[in-house]
Each structure stands twice: as C-alpha cells, then as structure tokens.
Amino acid sequence: MITAEQKPIEEIREMIGPYKRVLVVGCGSCVAECAAGGEKETGMLASALRMAAKMEGREVLIEEITLDRQCVKDFVIQLDEVIDQYDAVLSLGCGAGVQAVAEMYPELPIIPALNTEFLGETRDQGLWVENCVGCGDCMLYFFGGICPLARCSKQLLNGPCGGSMDGRCEINPDLPCAWQLIIDRLERFDALDRLERIYPPKAWSKKQGRGPRKIIREDQQRVEV
Amino acid sequence: MTDKRQFTLALFYCQNIPESSLPERQALEEAYGPSLKLFPIPCTGRLEPLHLLRALEEFADAAYVIACPGGACRYFEGNLRARKRVGVAGDLISAIGLERERVGLVANEDGDPKPLATLAREVMDRVALLEPSPVLNKKDRQKGDPP
Numbered sequence: 001m002i003t004a005e006q007k008p009i010e011e012i013r014e015m016i017g018p019y020k021r022v023l024v025v026g027c028g029s030c031v032a033e034c035a036a037g038g039e040k041e042t043g044m045l046a047s048a049l050r051m052a053a054k055m056e057g058r059e060v061l062i063e064e065i066t067l068d069r070q071c072v073k074d075f076v077i078q079l080d081e082v083i084d085q086y087d088a089v090l091s092l093g094c095g096a097g098v099q100a101v102a103e104m105y106p107e108l109p110i111i112p113a114l115n116t117e118f119l120g121e122t123r124d125q126g127l128w129v130e131n132c133v134g135c136g137d138c139m140l141y142f143f144g145g146i147c148p149l150a151r152c153s154k155q156l157l158n159g160p161c162g163g164s165m166d167g168r169c170e171i172n173p174d175l176p177c178a179w180q181l182i183i184d185r186l187e188r189f190d191a192l193d194r195l196e197r198i199y200p201p202k203a204w205s206k207k208q209g210r211g212p213r214k215i216i217r218e219d220q221q222r223v224e225v
Numbered sequence: 226m227t228d229k230r231q232f233t234l235a236l237f238y239c240q241n242i243p244e245s246s247l248p249e250r251q252a253l254e255e256a257y258g259p260s261l262k263l264f265p266i267p268c269t270g271r272l273e274p275l276h277l278l279r280a281l282e283e284f285a286d287a288a289y290v291i292a293c294p295g296g297a298c299r300y301f302e303g304n305l306r307a308r309k310r311v312g313v314a315g316d317l318i319s320a321i322g323l324e325r326e327r328v329g330l331v332a333n334e335d336g337d338p339k340p341l342a343t344l345a346r347e348v349m350d351r352v353a354l355l356e357p358s359p360v361l362n363k364k365d366r367q368k369g370d371p372p
Contacts (some may be wrong), residue, residue: 009320040275044317047278051360052321054282 001030002094003120003128004037006045012090013052015111020059024049024113025079025101026066027093034128037092039066039115045092045113061086070097076104083155085106110170136213142194144185149202151178157199187225231367235280236345237264237272238291241299242333243339253342261345269330271292274314277328281318281360287352288314291344294335304332317349326355344353 006012016022024046032038046064053060065082069075079101083089088109089099095116102110120128133150139149139157149155153171159181163170167180171172186192207213238245252262262285266272269292277288290311292304308330315325331348333339339347 009317013321040273043275044278044314046315047282048321051278051282051318051323054362055322176238207274 001115003034004031004094004114009074012113021061021086022088022090023086024090027097028068042092071100086185143182146182146184148178232286235262235285235288238255239269239293240265242341243338268303269307272307274310277314286358289348290330292332294333
C-alpha cells in the first residue's frame with residue numbers, strides 16, 4: 001500500500017491561511033491503514049484547525065468528509081454535492097488522491113495535508129517498511145522474494161558488498177543485510193544457482209525517464225455500446 | 226471569578242472504576258453542576274484522541290481520562306492504549322499553541338483503588354490551575370450541555 005505522514009500542522013495552516021471555507025477530505029484506503037489520512041485523522045486535523053482559527057479569532061468554515069478512495073473518480077464524484085460551498089480543499093489523500101481531486105475540480109485549490117512516502121508493508125502495528133521501489137520489472141523470483149533494490153542500502157544486484165557484519169548492513173546496522181536474507185532464503189529452497197547469473201544494471205527506463213507511467217488493461221475498460 | 230465558575234472539565238472514565246455506576250455519576254453531576262461533564266466508557270481503550278479534541282473544541286476547558294491501574298485493565302491493554310492516545314491529542318493541541326495540560330490521563334491506584342468521586346476531585350483540583358480555554362468564546366461557554 002501507499003504510505004504517508006501528515007505534514008506539520010504549521011505548514012498546513014500556512015497553506016490554508018488565505019481561504020475562508022475549507023473542506024478537509026480524508027481517504028479510507030491506504031492512508032487510513034497507515035493512520036495518516038483516514039476518517040479519524042481527518043476529524044482530528046479538522047478539529048485542531050478549527051480550534052487554531054478560533055484562538056486567532058478568525059471566522060472560517062472548516063468541515064470534513066472522508067471518501068472510500070480519493071484516487072478513484074467514481075468515489076471522488078461524491079464531492080459534487082458539497083464542493084460549491086468551499087473555496088479550498090485540504091486533501092489527506094496520497095499524491096495520487098490529491099491530483100485526482102484536483103483534476104475533478106480544476107477551479108478549486110487542492111492542498112496536500114500529507115507527505116506521500118513509499119510502497120509499504122505493514123510489518124507490525126504502527127510499523128510500515130519500504131520493501132518495493134516500484135521498478136516496473138520485478139526480479140523477486142531471482143532473489144528469493146527479497147528485493148535488493150528496496151532492501152540493500154547499496155542496491156546491489158550481484159551479491160553482497162563485503163561490508164556486512166553478522167548479517168547486519170554496514171550502512172545501517174539496524175537493518176538486516178538484504179543479501180544475507182537472499183542467500184539464506186535461496187539456500188532453503190535449494191535455489192542458490194539463481195545467483196550464478198550475472199544481473200546487468202537495472203533498466204530504470206521501466207520506472208522513470210519517460211514521464212508518468214500508465215497501465216492500460218483493455219479487458220478492464222468500459223465497453224462502448 | 227466568573228470565569229472560574231464557568232470552567233468546564235470533560236471527564237472520560239472507565240466504567241470499571243469503583244463506585245462509578247449511574248447513581249454515583251448523577252450525584253457527582255449534581256455536586257459540580259455544569260463545570261463537570263462525565264462520559265462513562267466501557268474501557269479507556271475505546272477512547273480516541275478525537276473525543277478529547279472535540280470536547281476541547283466545543284465546550285471543555287480541559288479533557289481528562291480516568292483509567293484503571295497499570296496491569297489491571299479488564300481488556301489487558303486498554304489503559305495503555307489510552308495513555309498513548311492522550312499523548313497524541315496533547316501533541317496536536319500543543320502544535321496549535323494550546324497548553325498540553327488541557328488533556329491528561331489519571332490512572333487509578335493499584336491495591337487501593339479510589340472511587341470515581343475522589344479521582345474526579347483530584348482532576349478538578351489539577352485543572353483548576355489552568356486559565357479558561359482560549360478556544361472557547363463566551364457564547365460557547367453559555368451553551369451548557371455538550372452536543
């Protein structure tokens with residue numbers, strides 16, 4: 001899922017400062033799972049912003065709503081009924097959500113309340129870790145399900161760097177050496193021969209360098225009648 | 226002082242606190258009048274930071290939680306979770322310039338747990354040191370009961 005963290009409230013207050021009627025829009029998907037922009041967080045932020053405005057003696061309207069998904073226009077369209085009442089939207093969606101709302105309502109400023117971080121795994125309650133860089137050319141088969149691009153600090157594709165000690169990364173000893181994990185895992189499956197291949201430098205053109213990426217699935221698209 | 230009389234405390238408490246059933250609650254409400262709003266909850270683990278924030282936003286000068294002693298939660302960790310959530314609410318109000326002391330958690334004592342009335346008085350004494358909340362204007366203060 002996509003992970004995010006809330007921006008400092010001072011930064012948010014500065015961005016919404018010029019507006020008198022603000023709709024705070026949460027998202028019930030990824031950012032709710034990582035406790036950054038779900039219904040609870042949206043309510044808390046809106047409440048704090050209202051209190052801050054009252055303390056300053058400012059007359060502002062700050063109301064909140066949480067959509068099931070902010071990055072899908074079929075859900076964003078629910079805002080149609082209320083959006084006219086506001087002169088700005090403060091979005092607690094990820095970057096994709098903010099832009100989906102902005103595209104739907106081009107006449108309104110859509111302000112991000114979150115910093116979108118990474119594709120994360122929920123490792124434990126309150127702990128999210130980056131295990132995937134979204135490279136566009138998954139190599140997890142060859143590396144026993146451990147991605148060296150996301151989990152090796154040096155992003156090495158052809159074995160460990162030689163600096164790891166006792167299975168820990170030399171760059172950040174808090175982390176396990178990704179290559180130690182890869183070798184242990186492939187050994188368990190009797191598949192160490194996969195490492196006899198030489199893996200060329202990653203072709204990053206599948207991730208970046210050609211503008212925003214796009215996935216088209218004709219079988220999932222609307223049928224024209 | 227007029228402002229002192231109007232000071233309102235929102236007090237959330239675990240229903241497993243001794244002597245916290247309906248008659249005792251009603252007696253407390255009668256004794257303190259509109260300056261004390263009581264909110265019984267089945268376990269303080271049910272509390273969300275939003276409950277405290279909305280109380281501060283709408284009617285309360287302070288919002289506190291009375292929890293069971295450490296290790297004595299009927300649901301094992303409800304009181305521990307509540308302490309963290311009070312911390313989250315404290316961080317947030319502090320970030321907008323409101324005193325962190327306007328929210329807090331008081332855990333009952335292990336071994337010789339106090340009744341709700343004693344704990345409520347302790348919290349009232351503690352928050353009496355605070356000035357009236359700058360969030361609430363006069364109109365809000367006279368509203369009376371929370372929505």
